Amino acid sequence: MSKIVNNIVDNLRKAIIEAINSAISSGLIPKGDIPEFNIEVPADKLHGDYSSNVAMASAKEFKCSPIKIAQAIKQSINLNDSMFNKLEIAGPGFINFFLSKEFYSSIVEDILSLKENYGRSNFGKNQKVMVEFVSANPTGPMHMGNARGGALGDCLASVLDIAGYNVKREFYINDAGNQIEKFALSLETRYLQIFKGEESYPLPEDSYHGEDIKERAQEFANLYGDSYLKVDTEVRRKALVDFALPKNIEKMKSDLKKYRIEFDKWFYESELHKDGEVKDTIEILKNNGLTYEKDGALWYKATSFGSEKDEVLIRKNGVPTYFAADIAYHRNKFLKRGFDICIDVWGADHHGHVARMKRAMDAISLDGDKLEIVLMQLVRLVRNGEVVRMSKRTGKAIQLSDLLDEVSVDAARFIFNMREPTAQMEFDLDLAVKQEAQNPVYYVQYAHARICSILKNLNKENIKPRSCTKEELLLLNSDEEKDLIRHLAAYTNEIIESAKSYNPARITRYVIDVATLFHKFYNTCRVNCNDESLMQARISLCLCVKTVISNILTMFKISVPESM
Numbered sequence: 001m002s003k004i005v006n007n008i009v010d011n012l013r014k015a016i017i018e019a020i021n022s023a024i025s026s027g028l029i030p031k032g033d034i035p036e037f038n039i040e041v042p043a044d045k046l047h048g049d050y051s052s053n054v055a056m057a058s059a060k061e062f063k064c065s066p067i068k069i070a071q072a073i074k075q076s077i078n079l080n081d082s083m084f085n086k087l088e089i090a091g092p093g094f095i096n097f098f099l100s101k102e103f104y105s106s107i108v109e110d111i112l113s114l115k116e117n118y119g120r121s122n123f124g125k126n127q128k129v130m131v132e133f134v135s136a137n138p139t140g141p142m143h144m145g146n147a148r149g150g151a152l153g154d155c156l157a158s159v160l161d162i163a164g165y166n167v168k169r170e171f172y173i174n175d176a177g178n179q180i181e182k183f184a185l186s187l188e189t190r191y192l193q194i195f196k197g198e199e200s201y202p203l204p205e206d207s208y209h210g211e212d213i214k215e216r217a218q219e220f221a222n223l224y225g226d227s228y229l230k231v232d233t234e235v236r237r238k239a240l241v242d243f244a245l246p247k248n249i250e251k252m253k254s255d256l257k258k259y260r261i262e263f264d265k266w267f268y269e270s271e272l273h274k275d276g277e278v279k280d281t282i283e284i285l286k287n288n289g290l291t292y293e294k295d296g297a298l299w300y301k302a303t304s305f306g307s308e309k310d311e312v313l314i315r316k317n318g319v320p321t322y323f324a325a326d327i328a329y330h331r332n333k334f335l336k337r338g339f340d341i342c343i344d345v346w347g348a349d350h351h352g353h354v355a356r357m358k359r360a361m362d363a364i365s366l367d368g369d370k371l372e373i374v375l376m377q378l379v380r381l382v383r384n385g386e387v388v389r390m391s392k393r394t395g396k397a398i399q400l401s402d403l404l405d406e407v408s409v410d411a412a413r414f415i416f417n418m419r420e421p422t423a424q425m426e427f428d429l430d431l432a433v434k435q436e437a438q439n440p441v442y443y444v445q446y447a448h449a450r451i452c453s454i455l456k457n458l459n460k461e462n463i464k465p466r467s468c469t470k471e472e473l474l475l476l477n478s479d480e481e482k483d484l485i486r487h488l489a490a491y492t493n494e495i496i497e498s499a500k501s502y503n504p505a506r507i508t509r510y511v512i513d514v515a516t517l518f519h520k521f522y523n524t525c526r527v528n529c530n531d532e533s534l535m536q537a538r539i540s541l542c543l544c545v546k547t548v549i550s551n552i553l554t555m556f557k558i559s560v561p562e563s564m
Contacts, residue, residue, distance in 0.1 A: 009039050009050070011082045012097060016054055019077035020069075028072035032061040041490070048088065048096030049486065055093035066093025104482055105473035107489045108537075111544040119491045119551055123499065124165030130333055131157040133345035134256065135172040138248045139183040140210050142255060142400040145347050148379045148425075150400070151416035153345040154261045155504040156374070158555045163499035168264040168339075171252075172329065175245060176270045177322050182207055184237035187244055190217035191236070195226050216244040255401045260409055260557040272328045277336075278320050281328040282313055284364045300324075305359035327360045334366050343372045343502065348422070351375055374502045377424040379416070388429065407432040410558045414441035417504045417556070435564075440512055444549060445561050447515035451546040452562040454527055458539070463528070465539045472533045476541055480521040484541065487517050488548055504556070511552045518545045 016037075023029050037054035055070035062069060070089045079085065085100035111118045133153025136146045154169065161167045174180075186208040192201040194217065203209060220228075220243050228236045249266070256262070272278050282298070285291050290301045291313065298314040300323075313324040333342045346353070354375070358368035381388040381398060389397060403412060411432040418440065419425040437443045455465070476485065491510070498506040527538045553560045 008083055008103075012039055012050060012052075012084065015077055015079060015082050016052060016073060016095075019073045020054075020058070022076040023069075023072035026076065028075065029062050029064060029069055032058070032063075034058065035061050042096065045483075047090060047094070049099040050084075050097045051090075052095045052097070053093075055089075055095060059093075069093065070095050099486070101474050101477060102470075103489075104476055104485045105470055107485050108468075108473050108476065108540050108544055109470075111488060111547055112540060115547055116551060116554075118547060119495050120162050120164070121492055121496060122164040123496045124160060124163050126164065126166050127340040128168075128338060129160055129165045129341045129343065130168050130170055130337075130339045131160070131343045131345070132170045132172055132333075133157075134261070135174070136252065137179055138173055138175060138245055138252065139179055139186075139208060140248070141212055142252060144379050144381060144398060144400075144403070144427075145376070147259075147400045147403055147412065148416045149345050149347070149376055150256060150259055150261050151413045152374070152376060152421055152504065155413065155417050155507075155556050156343070156345070156502055158557070159495060159498045159504050159507060162495050162555060165341075165499070169262075170265045170267055171256075171263045173249065173266055173268045174322070175268050176273055177319070177325065180241060180245075183213075183245070184241045186213045187217050187220070187240040188233065188237050190214050191221060191228065191240060194218065194221045195229060212248075216240075216247065219247075220244065255404070258404055258409065259400065260413065267329070269325055269329065272325055272332065273320070277332055278325050278328040281331050281364060282320070282324060284331075285313070285327075288363060288365070290363050300360075300363070302356055302359070305356075305363060307356045307359065311356065323356075323360075326357065327364065330357070330361060330371060331364055331366065334361070334370065341370050341372060343374060345374045345376055345421070348375045348377045372502065374421050376421040380424075380426045381429060382426045383429045410445070411439065411441050413556055413558055414444075414508060417508045420501075420503045420505045440508070441558065442564075444511050444515045444553065445559070446564055447518050448546060448549045448553070449561050449564040450522070451518075451542045451549075454522075454542055455539075458528060461528070463535070463539075465543060466536055468533075468536050468540050472537045473540065475531075475534045475537045478525055480517075480524045481538075481541060484514075484517040484521045484545065487513060488544055491548055491551075507552060507556070511549060514545060514548055514552075518542075 016039075017034055020029070020034055024031055035057050037052060037057040039050055039052045042048060042051045055066040055073065058069050059066045067089065070093045073095060074087060074089060077087070079087070079097075083100055083103040083106070084097045086098045088096045088098075090096055114120075131153055133156075134142070134146050134150050136142045142150075157167045157169050185204065189201050189203050189207065190213050193203075217240070220240055223243075224239075228239055231239075253266075282291070285300055290304060292299050292301065296316040297312050300311045300313045302311045303309065311323050312321050314320050330342060333339050350373075354373045357373070358371050361368035361371055381403075406429060415427055415432055416425075431439055433439075435442055437446070458464070476482070487510075494506055494510045498504055521541070525538060527535060527542060529535050529538070550560045
């Protein structure tokens with residue numbers, strides 16, 4: 001874990017507070033309590049490496065102008081142990097701080113020392129976190145929403161891991177309730193059609209009409225022939241579901257493994273019913289006085305927790321609703337398995353379910369605020385500027401497996417995390433397969449490969465990387481070198497901010513900027529130069545960039561090529 005960057009802001013805040021107390025003691029400003037103030041990185045580097053609004057935030061408390069407070073801080077501050085060498089007062093009282101040369105050399109040393117652990121922190125304090133994502137309906141194939149949700153959920157879990165959380169990935173299989181009954185009806189109808197004709201058994205409107213249902217029914221018929229024509233409907237439907245559902249789940253596992261996603265647990269909804277957890281959860285709601293009977297059904301008083309309407313828990317036919325099972329499932333996560341935080345990645349069309357699910361946790365005496373929902377907008381596939389809905393290979397609606405036949409897993413995982421989850425996005429199929437700089441994942445991978453090429457060419461001249469002295473690393477003082485190092489220094493904080501906001505897109509944007517700043521450095525600063533000390537310092541900087549790019553791509557399960 002890098003202590004340099006993490007301590008910079010803390011040490012600067014401490015120096016500012018000590019300066020204010022010193023200024024009060026000296027009579028430069030009146031006595032008062034120091035209010036909350038911000039320290040941030042300015043958008044324009046001309047305004048310093050860090051900037052604080054402390055003078056403006058303190059004006060009311062100290063009953064004097066921000067400029068006077070800023071001048072008192074400047075006169076009283078001690079920056080000796082802070083990695084800063086100067087400060088300037090700007091505008092209405094902003095205080096801009098500028099990093100010392102020692103900061104840049106220390107960051108290079110830090111990255112070279114930590115290697116694959118650079119970027120890790122203990123921000124999460126090893127809290128147990130579950131990220132539940134994809135959780136596609138097992139009655140059919142996975143679609144584009146699952147493709148984006150898979151990349152998002154898996155990369156988010158990786159970010160949380162690097163940020164110091166104890167992370168588990170989970171897929172929730174809806175293998176009970178209405179959708180399974182509909183699945184059984186659809187399979188049965190298709191099976192009967194094979195032997196009796198579609199005219200005799202038309203497919204009900206309220207059933208699954210996908211080609212995958214036909215395929216499963218045909219596979220069943222190939223295996224068992226017409227032997228299930230004369231059995232009871234209940235027996236036939238159960239046999240069809242028992243045959244088809246495991247095949248669908250195995251296909252999901254296979255497709256997701258190809259997508260480099262492996263879950264720690266595949267959790268079956270049916271287990272909640274078998275183990276009595278749905279029943280127990282409903283009993284808790286009853287005991288808390290939050291249920292009532294109406295029209296033969298059991299209802300949950302969701303309006304007691306701010307919802308617009310109450311919700312059915314058990315239907316007239318005695319079958320618990322999906323909502324009841326969902327409450328039991330989340331109770332299982334928190335209470336039975338002891339997760340501190342549970343994160344669900346849902347499609348944006350589930351936004352109405354967020355508040356009622358969180359408040360349902362409160363209703364069963366758990367903390368609904370520990371349930372975090374990441375809402376994800378839909379994705380549009382585009383080719384030649386036009387929306388694509390059908391697979392060129394199959395002529396059917398594009399599924400996850402079809403996408404991965406067209407584009408690399410690297411491109412899919414990277415591009416799906418180019419935008420924050422709440423933003424709608426277009427996935428450009430033409431761009432995703434291009435082997436050129438416009439393709440963002442290629443652009444980043446090329447930067448890594450370029451560094452490997454630099455090192456290989458140097459090795460041909462018998463020039464090998466060696467450890468540099470502090471004085472040699474201080475030679476990295478051009479604007480391009482300092483910009484690059486400053487950006488590398490921000491990596492740990494980017495991971496933490498990404499974890500806080502549940503937004504892996506921060507990291508893809510960050511690593512694209514790393515590649516951009518490296519190419520700018522490479523085009524301006526010759527690595528193989530006549531000054532041996534400067535050359536070794538620049539080799540060290542190249543190794544730092546290589547490390548950070550490799551760490552990010554590896555974290556996102558994207559290949560890290562050494563040549564392209």
